[in-house]
Amino acid sequence: MSRRFVIEAVMVAIYGELLIPSAPVEYIVPYSTVMELYEFQNSQEPLMHDPADDLHVKHKINELITYLEEPLNRKKIERALSNPWSKSPSILFGDNIVWTIVNAVDNERFGDFLDPIETEIILTAEREQAPILSDQLELIRRIIEAEIPVQVFDIGDFDFAMEDNIFFNKLR
Known part of the structure; x- marks a missing residue:
């Protein structure tokens, strides 16, 4: 059985370990975070503190964009x-990784408490009944404080999240 996570597209570029999971995984990616890849690609602002790491991450972002723009993958995204x-058909990333792009829509449910992308995540x-995987400690803190009924894991706990057998449905 594949483990499912809601994640921002850029996290896959930043954290290489997400590309070599110990078991099959499906990353559910809101489309707005795919669009962010283009912003990061064109930005002069560093994503990482270390210049070598920043260059590496921007290279990975370029690779990810190139892969998503391949005709078959682009067609799948356009369907979403x-x-x-709507959700895209599965986009394969190797043997153990599947991406599903979701045309998420921010309904401002959380007002100013969360930004639009955080709201979409x-x-x-909630809709997919899948946990969130994030490196944004502030987002994780706000989810816990607001008692939003979603499961969330820090990316540093990715291996634990892959082994975890506590599923979203148990929170309800």
């Missing part, structure tokens, strides 16, 4: 954009 909350996690 036909309606709000949480709403996607």
